[in-house]
Amino acid sequence: xxxxxxxxxxxxxxxxxxxxxxxxxxxxxxxxxxxxxxxxxxxxxxxxxxxxxxxxxxxxxxxxxxxxxxxxxxxxxxxxxxxxxxxxxxxxxxxxxxxxxxxxxxxxxxxxxxxxxxxxxxxxxxxxxxxxxxxxxxxxxxxxxxxxxxxxxxxxxxxxxxxxxxxxxxxxxxxxxxxxxxxxxxxxxxxxxxxxxxxxxxxxxxxxxxxxxxxxxxxxxxxxxxxxxxxxxxxxxxxxxxxxxxxxxxxxxxxxxxxxxxxxxxxxxxxxxxxxxxxxxxxxxxxxxxxxxxxxxxxxxxxxxxxxxxxxxxxxxxxxxxxxxxxxxxx
Amino acid sequence: xxxxxxxxxxxxxxxxxxxxxxxxxxxxxxxxxxxxxxxxxxxxxxxxxxxxxxxxxxxxxxxxxxxxxxxxxxxxxxxxxxxxxxxxxxxxxxxxxxxxxxxxxxxxxxxxxxxxxxxxxxxxxxxxxxxxxxxxxxxxxxxxxxxxxxxxxx
Amino acid sequence: xxxxxxxxxxxxxxxxxxxxxxxxxxxxxxxxxxxxxxxxxxxxxxxxxxxxxxxxxxxxxxxxxxxxxxxxxxxxxxxxxxxxxxxxxxxxxxxxxxxxxxxxxxxxxxxxxxxxxxxxxxxxxxxxxxxxxxxxxxxxxxxxxxxxxxxxxxxxxxxxxxxxxxxxxxxxxxxxxxxxxxxxxxxxxxxxxxxxxxxxxxxxxxxxxxxxxxxxxxxxxxxxxxxxxxxxxxxxxxxxxxxxxxxxxxxxxxxxxxxxxxxxxxxxxxxxxxxxxxxxxxxxxxxxxxxxxxxxxxxxxxxxxxxxxxxxxxxxxxxxxxxxxxxxxxxxxxxxxxxxxxxxxxxxxxxxxxxxxxxxxxxxxxxxxxxxxxxxxxxxxxxxxxxxxxxxxxxxxxxxxxxxxxxx
Numbered sequence: 001x002x003x004x005x006x007x008x009x010x011x012x013x014x015x016x017x018x019x020x021x022x023x024x025x026x027x028x029x030x031x032x033x034x035x036x037x038x039x040x041x042x043x044x045x046x047x048x049x050x051x052x053x054x055x056x057x058x059x060x061x062x063x064x065x066x067x068x069x070x071x072x073x074x075x076x077x078x079x080x081x082x083x084x085x086x087x088x089x090x091x092x093x094x095x096x097x098x099x100x101x102x103x104x105x106x107x108x109x110x111x112x113x114x115x116x117x118x119x120x121x122x123x124x125x126x127x128x129x130x131x132x133x134x135x136x137x138x139x140x141x142x143x144x145x146x147x148x149x150x151x152x153x154x155x156x157x158x159x160x161x162x163x164x165x166x167x168x169x170x171x172x173x174x175x176x177x178x179x180x181x182x183x184x185x186x187x188x189x190x191x192x193x194x195x196x197x198x199x200x201x202x203x204x205x206x207x208x209x210x211x212x213x214x215x216x217x218x219x220x221x222x223x224x225x226x227x228x229x230x231x232x233x234x235x236x237x238x239x240x241x242x243x244x245x246x247x248x249x250x251x252x253x254x255x256x257x258x259x260x261x262x263x264x265x266x267x268x269x270x271x272x273x274x275x276x277x278x279x280x281x282x283x284x285x286x287x288x289x290x291x292x293x294x295x296x297x298x299x300x301x302x303x304x305x306x307x308x309x310x311x312x313x314x315x316x317x318x319x320x321x322x323x324x325x326x327x328x329x330x331x
Numbered sequence: 332x333x334x335x336x337x338x339x340x341x342x343x344x345x346x347x348x349x350x351x352x353x354x355x356x357x358x359x360x361x362x363x364x365x366x367x368x369x370x371x372x373x374x375x376x377x378x379x380x381x382x383x384x385x386x387x388x389x390x391x392x393x394x395x396x397x398x399x400x401x402x403x404x405x406x407x408x409x410x411x412x413x414x415x416x417x418x419x420x421x422x423x424x425x426x427x428x429x430x431x432x433x434x435x436x437x438x439x440x441x442x443x444x445x446x447x448x449x450x451x452x453x454x455x456x457x458x459x460x461x462x463x464x465x466x467x468x469x470x471x472x473x474x475x476x477x478x479x480x481x482x483x484x485x
Numbered sequence: 486x487x488x489x490x491x492x493x494x495x496x497x498x499x500x501x502x503x504x505x506x507x508x509x510x511x512x513x514x515x516x517x518x519x520x521x522x523x524x525x526x527x528x529x530x531x532x533x534x535x536x537x538x539x540x541x542x543x544x545x546x547x548x549x550x551x552x553x554x555x556x557x558x559x560x561x562x563x564x565x566x567x568x569x570x571x572x573x574x575x576x577x578x579x580x581x582x583x584x585x586x587x588x589x590x591x592x593x594x595x596x597x598x599x600x601x602x603x604x605x606x607x608x609x610x611x612x613x614x615x616x617x618x619x620x621x622x623x624x625x626x627x628x629x630x631x632x633x634x635x636x637x638x639x640x641x642x643x644x645x646x647x648x649x650x651x652x653x654x655x656x657x658x659x660x661x662x663x664x665x666x667x668x669x670x671x672x673x674x675x676x677x678x679x680x681x682x683x684x685x686x687x688x689x690x691x692x693x694x695x696x697x698x699x700x701x702x703x704x705x706x707x708x709x710x711x712x713x714x715x716x717x718x719x720x721x722x723x724x725x726x727x728x729x730x731x732x733x734x735x736x737x738x739x740x741x742x743x744x745x746x747x748x749x750x751x752x753x754x755x756x757x758x759x760x761x762x763x764x765x766x767x768x769x770x771x772x773x774x775x776x777x778x779x780x781x782x783x784x785x786x787x788x789x790x791x792x793x794x795x796x797x798x799x800x801x802x803x804x805x806x807x808x809x810x811x812x813x814x815x816x817x818x819x820x821x822x823x824x825x826x827x828x829x830x831x832x833x834x835x836x837x838x839x840x841x842x843x844x845x846x847x848x849x850x851x852x853x854x855x856x857x858x859x860x861x862x863x864x865x866x867x868x869x870x871x872x873x874x875x876x877x878x879x880x881x882x883x884x885x886x887x888x889x890x891x892x893x
Contacts, residue, residue: 049342050656051351064645147537151559151874218650219722222875230544280722294717296342299650301875334719341716342653365674365689388586419589419680424688433674468769 027104035250036066042291046244049295076239081145084236088143093237093244099129100251107258108184110268110275122183123175126259127168130214133248134160140245141233152232155222156300160214162309167210169317173324174263187267187307195266202320204264206313210291211256213309216249217290219297222305257286362435364468367418369436371461372409372454373405376430379404383431391416406430409454413439413447434461509739534562536875541570545648545878548885548888550862552881556874564869564877566862571892584610584819585682587852592678595890596860597640598833600626600633600669603682608763609828609839613821621809622686623765628699628802629669629681631795635706636665636786637833641885645785646717648882649726654717664702671695684819686812700803703796710792718786727781731868731880734779736744741864745835745857746791747884750776750783758830762784764830769801781883788885818847834858834885856893858886 040055040063047054055062080089106122119125134157141153174196175181178189190196197204213220222232231234233246261267261282268275300308353360362368379396391412396404422431434457443448461468531680537554540546547569555562578586584606591602604626610624616628643658652698666676668846673681679689717723733743735751748755756773758766774790776783821843829838842851861884868880 038517045346046652048346048350050653051345051348051658051660053350053352147535221650292339292342293651296338296720297651298646298720298726301726301873303873304725333723334724338717338720341712344658345653351663363671363674364694365672365692366670373588386583386586388582388589417589417593417678418675419592419678420674420688421586421589433644465879 024105028101031101031104031251031254034248034254036070038250038253038287039066039069039246041287042262045288045291046295049292053308070243073239078240079236079238081236083145085143085145088139089236090241092136092140092143093241093248094136095139096248097251098303099132099136100248100255103129103197103255104251104258106183107255108187108262108267109182109258109279118184119182121181123171123181123186123263126183127164127171130252130255131160131164133252136248137245138231140237143234143313144233146236147232148229149233149235152224152229152235155229156216156233159216159220159222159302159305159309162306163210163213163220163313166206166309166313166317167214168323169314170200170203170206170210171263172321173200176321176324176328183262183267186264187269188190191269195264197264200264200320202316203324206317206320207260207264210227210309210317211260212290212293213305215252215256215290217253218294219300220305221299222302252289253290254283255282260286346387362437364422364465366435366437367420367433369413369434369439369449369457370411370416370422370454371434371458372431372451373430373432373458374406374409374451374455375408376428377404377406377409378428380427382425382427386421386425387416388419389415389417392422406451409451411449412452414444414447432458432461434458435464436460500524500869504531527823531598532557539877540567545643545882547882547886550881550886550888550891552865552869554869554874554875554877559874560870561874561877563880564681564866566865568859568862568888568891571888573893575893576852576854578814578848581848583847584849587680587849588682588684589680592680593889594854594856595637595832595834595837595887596677597887598633598637599679600629600681601830601837603679604630604764605828605830605832605837606839607682607684609826609841610778610819613824613826613841614684614816614819616685616815618686619810619813620807620879621690622811622813624802624806625687625811626682626693627764627766627769628799628806629672629679629687631798631802632665632668632699634795634833635792636662636791639665642713642717642785643789645882645885646723646879649723651717651723654713657709657712657716661706664705668695668698673697683812683815685815686810688812690811696803696806699799703800703803705853706796707783707793710789710796713789715803724782726879727785727883729778730872730876731784731883732778732780732783732788733864733868737818737864737867742860743835743864744860745832746784746787747835747861749773750787752777757829757836761829763828766798768805769798771795771797778890781879783885784885820845820847821849829855832857834887834890835861854893856890857886858890859893862886862891 042184043065044054044062055065058064058068080086105117105124106119106125108118137160138153139156141149141151141156144150144153174186177187177199180186180189187198187240212218216222234242237245258279261279265282265285267282268279270278273281343366377394377396379394381394384392384394386420392410393412394406394409396406399405418428420433423429423433426432431454436457441445502702535556535558537556538551539554540551541549546552551567551570555564573593575590575796578590582590587606588603591606592599610616631835639658639662643655643662646654669679669681670676672689672695673679733751735748735753736755737743738748738751744755752775754773754775757763758771759773771794774787774794775789821841823843823845825840825842827838827840829836831837836855837857838855840853840855841849842853844850865881865884868884869877872880
């Protein structure tokens with residue numbers, strides 16, 4: 001490992017800055033590639049589950065389908081509704097997207113942080129940044145000046161805020177067990193003992209549900225409930241701005257998969273295979289689970305969604321937290 | 332919680348199953364011989380009895396014919412306005428000589444409305460196409476003519 | 486219910502700039518003086534009703550239904566269905582058509598149950614002119630009608646689950662329906678607008694091997710129904726969304742003239758196949774499943790149970806299928822003697838009736854169609870009052886309307 005990549009452990013020099021920028025670019029490229037093929041895989045897998053064959057026209061096996069879609073969105077006309085709040089309307093997709101990408105900065109893809117940061121409070125950083133996206137979504141819904149978008153935006157804000165709490169609570173159990181908020185330390189702690197999915201199974205279940213809700217995916221896809229709200233908060237968005245919202249969504253799917261793999265499934269640790277491959281497998285397992293849910297579940301109702309978060313999920317997460325605290329203290 | 336898992340098992344069970352998608356433009360659907368597509372028309376058989384035009388619920392058929400020296404009617408023009416045809420098959424049903432029939436052409440998209448005014452030439456070509464495609468479904472023209480010719484002269 | 490054209494200016498799609506709700510729905514705006522201490526009290530928050538225009542281009546209004554919804558937050562104050570976007574004037578057109586010529590038009594009423602529409606018209610005319618229909622024709626008719634009922638109910642389940650956000654049942658339902666449609670395609674040459682029945686019989690006899698294929702279809706379909714049961718009925722999210730939603734009782738249902746599954750879900754055992762037997766339904770054994778609560782779940786589950794009963798009827802028809810002609814002795818031109826005739830049959834959505842006023846000619850003087858979807862839709866505003874917006878779709882979907890029939 002050249003010393004250049006280990007910029008985190010020395011004073012900052014100009015080459016280090018260059019490497020940092022390079023790391024960000026590489027991560028962005030990887031993320032975009034992952035997102036592109038997540039969308040492709042989603043369409044394929046859900047298609048297979050429904051007796052269809054999924055995209056198969058663009059490129060061999062339809063592998064270039066997502067690129068074609070992105071290209072189509074890029075060349076589409078960028079429409080800003082006349083009565084929309086123009087500046088907010090233009091700003092909202094950016095507010096939504098930027099944090100989604102920034103959360104990836106702390107993910108330990110391999111044993112050593114190569115392109116990403118070894119950050120002391122990585123877990124907190126992730127939660128803090130992912131909360132910002134809510135603003136983008138809500139602003140997008142409000143600025144569109146469309147009733148469907150407004151309802152979608154409001155639902156989104158309410159939903160993401162309520163599920164942020166149990167999500168955070170379920171992660172605290174992991175932090176307690178490992179004694180660190182540094183994601184890489186958590187993985188190291190797991191590779192020494194056991195994957196936290198075993199002792200923290202309750203926490204993991206809460207995390208799965210809350211994560212699905214955070215991602216606005218079926219069965220919690222109310223903000224963009226197609227059959228009710230047409231397309232929810234991004235109903236007025238077209239072209240590239242719409243692409244940004246979609247990108248945000250799928251980057252978060254990836255990021256949440258990374259978080260699940262890191263916190264509960266032992267991250268990059270695993271026998272035989274190289275670390276990055278283990279990591280990829282675990283992330284894909286999480287993503288596949290999301291596809292599977294989407295192919296099966298109807299949509300939960302908005303009032304049930306809220307009461308489920310506050311009355312069921314949060315108490316369970318709290319109990320789990322208390323239990324974990326007691327056990328770790330005594331042990 | 333159990334119902335949840337049952338549903339998940341159903342969708343997973345579908346994953347490896349054979350897919351039902353028909354890759355349409357490359358693979359054409361198999362259509363039964365009763366299929367009601369665009370009409371086809373055999374002018375030699377037509378006796379200009381006007382029954383098809385009268386039964387048509389949307390009045391989309393117009394035809395005209397003349398009497399030849401043997402006092403037999405011959406069809407001159409036969410037009411179907413496909414903008415309003417509802418492919419109900421009633422004209423085929425009433426035709427005493429089976430001069431008007433249904434083909435299996437179901438692709439009716441055109442770029443101009445004018446193309447939907449189908450004339451006798453178009454319909455005859457449709458018949459030729461159909462005969463070429465399903466030689467086994469079409470009785471040979473001579474046999475039909477012989478039989479019906481006898482009938483008509485009676 | 487309002488018919489379309491009036492008031493295009495009543496319902497702006499977008500609200501005025503910067504404010505959440507439209508100005509035109511001002512009546513509910515209340516006092517909004519700023520409070521001296523910090524934020525305003527709850528009573529003084531400015532609240533406006535929102536006028537939400539659901540449809541006609543909304544993904545879940547099953548075609549071109551438009552609902553004019555006045556909502557307070559996400560709670561519906563009033564929902565007004567606006568219909569007529571698919572109006573083709575079938576009843577008026579029929580006045581200028583011979584009875585045989587009307588049959589293809591009935592295909593296009595409830596396009597998910599064309600066979601039953603065909604039958605309802607033919608049955609009415611046959612009753613009017615006292616025409617005897619050959620045995621085999623009646624058997625074939627019942628066979629295709631029950632298959633059609635299955636196809637229609639399948640589509641209901643698929644579309645309903647799609648409304649509720651589950652995508653797969655919709656595609657599964659289409660796979661099953663495809664098999665029925667293929668069978669229909671073989672027997673009558675069309676996949677949607679069958680035009681299969683004639684006054685006095687049916688158009689074609691079953692082609693070779695067709696009855697055997699139907700015989701194979703029955704057990705296969707039974708397996709599929711089980712799959713739907715496993716996939717949907719137990720799902721907790723689904724149950725929570727449909728249980729106790731859109732409840733009405735038998736009295737209300739009768740007052741509004743509701744029929745079909747919607748009526749049976751309230752617990753009333755009313756099925757014209759049993760209560761006013763027509764065709765040869767009195768020869769078959771089948772149950773009439775009824776619900777208890779009259780909620781959306783009952784309506785969903787009854788569709789599933791009715792498919793089972795339809796399969797039972799199909800089995801019995803196949804076992805009894807006689808030989809013989811499929812078209813009776815029909816006069817060349819059918820003239821209905823002057824008088825008024827009405828026959829109702831149990832359509833896929835309720836009582837489908839044709840009311841003919843004849844003046845002895847070969848065309849009806851007046852044809853009135855009792856369209857079950859249209860009648861069932863009347864209850865919708867009642868059901869939606871006070872519900873939340875997400876229940877709107879659940880309730881609308883369960884009423885099971887087909888816009889081709891509502892607008893006719």
